[in-house]
Amino acid sequence: MKNSDTGSGLFLVVLGIAGVVYTRMQGFRSTVGLSPAFFPTFLFVAIGICGLILTLKSFKLEKAGFPKFKWGKLAAIIGMLAVYIVVMDYIGFIISTIVFLLASMWFYGETRIKIIVPVSLVATAIIYLLWTFVFNIPLPTLFL
Amino acid sequence: MDFFIDFGVIGSSFLSLMHPITLGWIVIGVVVGIIFGAVPGLTATTAVALFTPITFDLDFTDSFAFLLGIYCGGYYAGSIPAILINTPGAPGNAATALDGHALAVQGKAGKALSVSVTSSWFGGIFSAFMLLVFAPLFTKMALKFGPQEYFAVAVLGFSAIASISGKSMVKGLAAGMIGCVLGCIGMDPMDGIPRFTFGILDLFSGIDILPALIGLFALTEVFSKTESLKRGQKEEVLPSDRVLPKFKEYWKRKGILLKSSIIGTIVGAVPGTGPAIAAWLSYNEAKRGSKEPEKFGNGSEEGIIACEAANNAVTGGAIIPLITLGIPGDAVTAVLLSALLIQGLTPGPMMIVNNYDIVTTILWILIIANCLMLVFGLFGSKYFSKILSIPSTILTPIICVLCVAGGFSVGNSTFDCLLALILGIIGYGFMKFGFPVAPMVLGMVLGPIIEPYFRLALISSDMDPMIFIKSPLSCLFLILTVILTWSMQRKGKGGKKEKKAEKAA
Structure with missing residues (x-):
């Protein structure tokens, strides 16, 4: 992995996909208007897109290590x-x-x-x- | 409906504050705010988040006397470590570090602190009066709002926050979206269907904003200190003395004071902006108009005046969207929103129509808190170096206990404490990977505002998404959102000078 942004970006993509799948699996239904699943699905898709952009942008960055934790x-x-x-x-x-x-x-x-x-x-x-x-x-x- | 400034209500609100207990709460608030603002790593947001749960049992006046005291004191006190140890207490004080610390190195720390508190006082008082004038005007406009306009204003706040927090706009946006997802946990606002609760009963009512704030702001700082603390480590604190302001000096610089206060108030009133933008805009503006621009960065008093007047002018400005629209401008006002809700008040246009006295009470508390801040700032400057000398080895464990006690106060259960701890761990992980936590909190606040208004607007228009464009006000806010996001991205998150100050700090 090139740097921490690549890792963060891929994490967001996975989070977005998992979120969309989980929200769909719940089978939320609404009596009026939009389903309760609409907003969370939109958010997870947006998170996935942010992750994708972050990953693609990270390839232009210099190679760097992950942040160190004590x-x-x-x-x-x-x-x-x-x-x-x-x-x-x-x-x-x-x-x-x-x-x-x-x-x-x-x-x-x-x-x-x-x-x-x-x-x-x-x-x-x-x-x-x-x-x-x-x-x-x-x-x-x-x-x- | 016609209403404007009612001097009778203004007078009676002032008299209602002239009670020893209420004044005592303002004093305690300002002192707590100054201590939290002065200790690097702790901020006004942390203090307000930690102490909001304890206001459950207080009435509105005492509760806001305490919290707004912290708010004003905390915003100002970030300049103390900026001047004495070259570490801004909050991002809004980063510009102050450039000139303030340079003056302190020249042996004029007392002068720098005096200029800082006097300018903060002027900015704070100015913005409090602007709140009085503009809140009713905003309300007149907000009374015409429907769901689509509220949705558009919330989006404006959200996008602006995402674009200004941290070094990467994408990371800010992602953090904001994750905050919105956290805000979705609990019963769906329209159908009452539980979402993302995983069968945990305590999550059915959603994640309360207070444990989130304690976790994301206070505990992340604890974890950060845990990693950075070294045994026997001591910060080099420059000594300070007491220097009283001279009217003549400030009269000479009235233009900078006024201009910076106006910038601070306007920037503060735009949801999602904040003191950092206000301070840098004013600093640049002051430098541009100065006769001695070469002094900026090397100990210019004008630089400190510009930053600090604008920084504290944000306090009054940020309250305008909070009480008129019910939309918090930044993280601290998000906590104040919770405090208003705790008191059974719902901020929004109707609050001013029905409870004008609350607006005037807030105005007077801000004025009194700013005056007390001036007194403590001028006469306590000799002791500030002592506050900064409190070892983190003692302070950090006490902050941990305050976090746990504060979390417990939310629902009288340790569930909220554990929630704060989990969110603190998540927040710290995100921080280490360069994701800002402030948009996450704002997402948690704005998400539950955006979703129901979005769905209501669509229902009222037979699911026609063009409703957001057809309404002129909604369209205007959405265009503003695009312009603001675009301009913020161009500025590169605060500009080169902020980065220079961060490096210097």
């Missing part, structure tokens, strides 16, 4: 966020947030205990109190 770092923060969100329902906002803040600050390189412990406790307390008592938005608690 997979390890990204997977770690995404994993931490996913666990934090899921666990919050079970152990409540306060405990999960303190643990998340401690872990993520450590992960980002802030290893001074005298900084991360008070910041985690104070930030959690401020956000919890603001949400619960000022904005009247209940956050999950352990005993819900």
